[in-house]
Amino acid sequence: MISAYACGPGDEPEAAAGWAFALAASTFCDVVVVTRRRFEGAISSALAARPELAQSLRVIYLDRHPALVALKRGQAGIYWYYVLWQRSLRRLVSRLHEQLPFDVVHHVTFANDWLPCGLVGATSAPLVWGPVGGASASPVRLARWLGVRGSITELVREAITRPLRRLWGDRAAREASVVVAQNHDVARRFAPVTAHAVVEANASILSDDLAAGAASSAAPNLVGPRRAVFVGRLISWKGARIAIAAMADLQDWTFDIYGEGYDRGYLERQVRRLGITDRVRFRGHRPRTEVLAALAEADALVFPSMHDQAGWVAAEASALGCPVVCLPFGGPPVLADVNAHVVSLERDLPAALARTVAALPRGRGERSHRWDAGRLPRFLEQTYDRACATSAVAEERPGRRRVPRPARAQRR
Template sequence: MPAIPTTPNDRAPNRRRRVFLSAYACGPVEEPEASAGWAFATAAAEHDDVWVVTRRRFEPAVTAALAADPELASHLTVIHIDLSDRVRAWWKHSWDLYWYYALWQRKLLRTVTRLHAELHFDLVHHVTFANDWMPCGLSRLPDVPFVWGPIGGATKMPYWKLRRWLGTRGLVYELIRDLVTRVPRRIFGDPAARRASLVIAQNQDVADRFRRAERVIVEPNAALDLAAMPEPEPRSTGPTPTKRAVYVGRLIPLKGVPLAISAIARETSTEWTLDIYGSGPQRELLESLAAELGVTARIRFLGHRPRAEVLRALAEADAMLFPSMHDQAGWAAAEASTLGCPVVCLPLGGPPLLAEPNAFVASIDGDIVGNLAEQLRLAGERGGVPHDRWGAGRLTRLVDEWYSDVLQLEVAR
């Protein structure tokens, strides 16, 4: 266990608030979850003295960032913990993440209990994993205000209505996911929500699920580095002979890529092309579908590409076609909308919120493909507007407001 850190203003009568963050993923790296953890940590450090516990794999990037910014380093202490090498040796499959995470949360609780006894935190905040059905160690720390989120997972998905597009494998996966997470959400999620002074939900479905908590707000964990975004490109609006759409994401059933290809084939007033960025097990099925629908020449499978290339594609595209059926907070939708690229999506999960004000939401009632094709036509005709709604800079104000409100309510009790 590392030595307990202290701050220079430890004895000052008007010291900053002391805040502890749990961030399983946290670092200035190109991973949405870790980027979100880092954005929340650095935002909190603008006004507070912050201690963050995260995993050791982020240590090189974090150490370099703090060395480059002494002012940040004076208010942000990052502690890296992991389970023993013997335990980690059992991690052999992707699903091993879940038992490892549960055990990591137990170790985190021991860490924060020790630090709290010495430093007396004013508030604790669980930031990442953004998961509402797994254990949360901070929820078991007594006598200190607790902020939970942004969290997600409880998004409703009418899988029976969408079964044709999910396919047998996707439908079975969704049914199992629903069954597997429902009980843990009651065991771990509901007590965490009851314990929390503030629950921050990734989307409205999650907010509705935990509506009985003391206070629930909706704010996705999207935290974009606006300085790293390309300049939006001018887009032609109105009817034109050809337009280009982009899809970004994995090629798995829940992402709805067959719907995207089918919508391209259905929208005949404009000859749309579709560039698909991402890889996954559905690649051959999607190629076969494109051939069956006669649009092979208009579909490009570009695989996994560097982020800068994908952002440039979004900046230049006429629309992003993103009919995902189960995304808590798809950052790609936020990136596209930020660049002024219209986002055609379904009314499910986080994409409709993250795509605002450039969202073109297709109904899942009736002819879903036809609904998507109609929204794609409208998106191409109306275009979008660049904005900065999802920039990481917004978190400085939001986090300060959240913490101030929570602590004021504690004083008023």
């Protein structure tokens, strides 16, 4: 049984991850997915195109009362509605488990490790929690690059998420047979409360998407000015301010910035103040195929995000052979894989970033296949086997009350 608050084919990374995990699990076992009705159209179209999936994949749609759905507006609405949805999920899964006992229950999305998991205590089946993230935090010494608004946001975020992570995250980690962490920061955070943690991001890259992006791009630049790109929301902790400051020292580089956000006005003023308006262009929010094409022909993705948990763009860039220059925090160094160029945390961070970019060799990096969607069936089968084995060992511990669990279903 897979709990996926977001699940469905399309361009939404969280929903695409939920759908990819569900499809992967359905290749070796029967799967029940619980998600929200907003994804019904996309899922129905996908199932109609592949009717054979109905033999191993069943989708149940769950929503709270329409009045509550209507009230869910803005960023804050996402969180309180998610908490209520998890409560409904727990009741639903408990009933389903009585009718059709599950061998494993798996929480896939939302990937926040400080929010409740409705599968905790819902069944006697082993729980796989994740991929989850959130425990990565911006170091205090980088506060100057956050600005006033960004610094306040980070302080509020820490004040809210830290106690909730102890309340809900630690409980889920203790109950889980396997914790799947988005990155090493998250794995270290939950190491004291779980003995069974693995690092695996929720990135799931389809080769067809990359092929479409690469096909529309020009050949890699081997002569003349070199080109770097930034892709992400223009909010302070994504690090665009650091990247722009570094560009002032990179006279033979141009810099294209893809994305929108509250920090754009500041960034534009920063570019004018540094006198690099001729080399820095703001592209705004663009279609995904256009962004992939930009990555396919760029000399580097400059992505100095301060606490990105996963950051799919680093995985997509690496899959296209684009070097990724990033900070040693959160998910980007993991997702960039063989194409990661990690910046040392020196006092003059923009200068260190500029040196790392300048040292990149011309030409493309190695195209990474680490995050191809095709890896997921094997990973999930191994993870579910481990969860069942871990649960069986735990039930045999002296003094532990054994909860009867149905025999494992026969695989197809």
